[in-house]
Amino acid sequence: MNDSPRLEYNLSTLFAENRKIVIPDMQREYCWPNTISPNNGKTLVENFLIGLLENNIDRIRLGLLYGYEGPQDHIQLCDGQQRLTTLYLLVGVVYRKLTGNDPSRQTMRNILISDFELHQDDREPRLQYAIRESTLFFLRDLVYFYFLCSDENIIPEGTEHIRQQNWFFSEYELDPTICNMLTGIDIMTGLLNQHDTGKLERLTNMLTEGISFLLFDMQDRQHGEEQFVVLNTTGKPLTITENIKPVLLGHLINETNDKFAPKTPLQHYSDLWEKWEHFFWINRNKGHHISDNGLNEFFRWVFILEHSASIHPTSSESGKLTDAQQALRQETFNFSSLRDDKNELIDCVEQYFTALEKLSRHSFIRDHYLFKKTPLSQVDCFEFLPVLLFAYLFPDINVQDRALLRVIKFFESRAKIENINRNCITLVFDALELIRILKMHNETDIAQIINFSDDVSITLLSPEEYFKFGAFLKADQTREALEEIVWKAERLKCCKGSIMYLFDVMELDITSETPALDIIRLSELTGILENSLEKPGDLLRRALLCRGDYAISDGYTSTLQAYRYSLGNNPDFFRTIVQNKSDGKSEYVIDLIKHLLDNKETKPQSLYQKLIDDYKPPASPLSVWERARMAMIKDESHLNRMQYKLFSVSDDRVYGLTKQNVSKDNKNSYFIISSDV
Numbered sequence: 001m002n003d004s005p006r007l008e009y010n011l012s013t014l015f016a017e018n019r020k021i022v023i024p025d026m027q028r029e030y031c032w033p034n035t036i037s038p039n040n041g042k043t044l045v046e047n048f049l050i051g052l053l054e055n056n057i058d059r060i061r062l063g064l065l066y067g068y069e070g071p072q073d074h075i076q077l078c079d080g081q082q083r084l085t086t087l088y089l090l091v092g093v094v095y096r097k098l099t100g101n102d103p104s105r106q107t108m109r110n111i112l113i114s115d116f117e118l119h120q121d122d123r124e125p126r127l128q129y130a131i132r133e134s135t136l137f138f139l140r141d142l143v144y145f146y147f148l149c150s151d152e153n154i155i156p157e158g159t160e161h162i163r164q165q166n167w168f169f170s171e172y173e174l175d176p177t178i179c180n181m182l183t184g185i186d187i188m189t190g191l192l193n194q195h196d197t198g199k200l201e202r203l204t205n206m207l208t209e210g211i212s213f214l215l216f217d218m219q220d221r222q223h224g225e226e227q228f229v230v231l232n233t234t235g236k237p238l239t240i241t242e243n244i245k246p247v248l249l250g251h252l253i254n255e256t257n258d259k260f261a262p263k264t265p266l267q268h269y270s271d272l273w274e275k276w277e278h279f280f281w282i283n284r285n286k287g288h289h290i291s292d293n294g295l296n297e298f299f300r301w302v303f304i305l306e307h308s309a310s311i312h313p314t315s316s317e318s319g320k321l322t323d324a325q326q327a328l329r330q331e332t333f334n335f336s337s338l339r340d341d342k343n344e345l346i347d348c349v350e351q352y353f354t355a356l357e358k359l360s361r362h363s364f365i366r367d368h369y370l371f372k373k374t375p376l377s378q379v380d381c382f383e384f385l386p387v388l389l390f391a392y393l394f395p396d397i398n399v400q401d402r403a404l405l406r407v408i409k410f411f412e413s414r415a416k417i418e419n420i421n422r423n424c425i426t427l428v429f430d431a432l433e434l435i436r437i438l439k440m441h442n443e444t445d446i447a448q449i450i451n452f453s454d455d456v457s458i459t460l461l462s463p464e465e466y467f468k469f470g471a472f473l474k475a476d477q478t479r480e481a482l483e484e485i486v487w488k489a490e491r492l493k494c495c496k497g498s499i500m501y502l503f504d505v506m507e508l509d510i511t512s513e514t515p516a517l518d519i520i521r522l523s524e525l526t527g528i529l530e531n532s533l534e535k536p537g538d539l540l541r542r543a544l545l546c547r548g549d550y551a552i553s554d555g556y557t558s559t560l561q562a563y564r565y566s567l568g569n570n571p572d573f574f575r576t577i578v579q580n581k582s583d584g585k586s587e588y589v590i591d592l593i594k595h596l597l598d599n600k601e602t603k604p605q606s607l608y609q610k611l612i613d614d615y616k617p618p619a620s621p622l623s624v625w626e627r628a629r630m631a632m633i634k635d636e637s638h639l640n641r642m643q644y645k646l647f648s649v650s651d652d653r654v655y656g657l658t659k660q661n662v663s664k665d666n667k668n669s670y671f672i673i674s675s676d677v
């Protein structure tokens with residue numbers, strides 16, 4: 001705001017330039033319109049406005065406002081909400097009553113909204129309510145459509161007409177601040193209608209010039225953050241950011257010392273805090289109107305990382321979760337408990353912030369993990385927090401460094417594995433421990449973790465991952481090319497992070513002491529998958545049926561009294577088959593992929609068709625299902641009709657399903673492929 005802790009403002013100078021006044025979400029609701037004075041039985045809004053109208057003096061100072069600036073040009077109001085909100089609404093009500101040629105009209109409009117915002121899509125008013133989004137949106141539309149309504153689109157006076165507008169949503173009636181604002185507008189409108197134009201002109205001058213405040217900048221006062229808590233708790237729990245700030249900054253002294261000269265400790269650490277807030281403000285999600293959401297999430301990440309460094313979780317049972325696991329589940333946590341020395345804790349946060357700021361310049365990380373509308377899920381934390389910890393522990397690593405990319409790709413791929421995805425409540429911390437092991441050995445190459453495998457979770461460092469890391473290290477000059485092929489294969493939906501079955505196709509022994517991975521052959525195989533399992537067609541399905549019964553159970557069709565099966569409608573279906581070796585069906589798919597790889601010079605469609613043309617059914621008597629399988633192989637129309645590639649098998653019939661939900665009344669939802677009847 002300014003170097004001076006106290007500045008005097010009137011409404012015209014307070015709501016000026018690019019400045020906005022923000023009511024933080026820690027504040028209580030706006031309540032003056034429904035708060036009755038015990039002295040005369042009138043509401044506080046009535047008494048306040050009557051006092052202004054009946055006071056004959058031209059200037060009045062309405063006490064102190066407490067606030068601090070953060071981010072830039074946004075004054076977080078810590079005390080004075082009720083007075084300032086009442087005056088702001090009053091400006092809007094008075095503005096509606098001014099004629100088009102009134103010289104005060106432009107000044108009043110500028111109090112409500114800046115010229116810049118007036119012509120933007122968001123049209124953000126000068127007063128910002130962060131208590132909840134509904135209040136923000138209502139106040140924005142109230143200012144633009146009701147207070148500033150044009151002559152061509154005048155909304156009649158009174159809140160009953162506001163409630164009829166298409167921008168007024170029914171959920172607003174559940175917002176106590178909005179309801180009180182509406183009540184206040186009616187009270188103000190009613191009182192002003194009882195007074196002549198002379199009173200209105202004098203009130204206009206009072207609102208623009210005569211009413212002033214002393215604004216106390218709490219960032220420049222010793223123990224100012226402690227006063228912030230005293231002024232605002234009112235029985236309502238503070239959010240993470242609001243609770244942390246006074247605890248971390250409230251103990252600081254405002255006297256220069258050698259360490260921070262020419263700044264004081266309070267100035268030094270307050271500047272750090274403002275830098276964090278400004279970063280999360282300019283990078284806030286479109287769904288957020290304050291920086292707290294991003295800063296709160298960042299503190300959650302730091303808490304998880306720091307707490308787990310000293311206490312490693314060992315259980316997934318609800319009653320045995322550590323504080324870090326509870327934070328991972330987005331439950332409350334005590335951030336200040338991380339360090340007794342609060343200066344040391346702030347310094348620690350600053351180091352994490354430096355790492356995060358660096359990572360924010362990485363497009364993949366920014367797009368996938370940062371500045372989201374909602375907190376990261378557990379699986380997202382599994383992917384991202386090890387990367388953040390890596391950047392924190394190895395500050396010299398550049399954002400474009402290959403070592404960072406290798407960490408990103410490892411955890412991105414592992415997160416796709418189902419048993420990891422389902423058990424992140426413990427595996428997040430195994431992932432963080434892996435990064436700490438690298439730091440312990442001063443090793444930035446994640447592939448080197450195989451040299452310390454005894455200390456790493458086997459779930460993370462599975463035999464497949466061990467083999468791949470060994471192959472990367474062995475590749476030497478061709479390593480980057482090999483990594484790119486492996487990462488490309490892992491991204492395929494028919495692999496979903498695991499390419500173990502590709503090694504089966506290539507007949508590789510991953511337990512070999514001298515692992516080797518043929519880049520050319522793996523690249524060819526990846527290309528085959530892209531044009532087969534990744535984009536399955538009916539010709540592929542019929543070719544697979546030539547190999548055997550690869551269908552997977554899909555439930556029961558009660559209408560037909562028959563069990564339902566699927567021939568696969570997406571790449572994930574085939575991934576499920578090849579990664580499950582217990583029923584023998586994976587061999588059908590693997591054999592077909594081998595066939596395509598061994599005959600890579602021939603187009604896959606030609607190979608499929610030859611398998612179909614050469615198929616001969618068993619010589620023994622065929623069951624109703626075997627006859628249906630043969631029919632689906634030889635006659636392409638059956639699979640064409642099966643929209644979801646589903647069929648049902650009863651004792652004496654096989655039905656092709658044209659719809660997922662079969663109805664007795666809709667005979668077109670199924671057809672008979674084979675029958676014993």
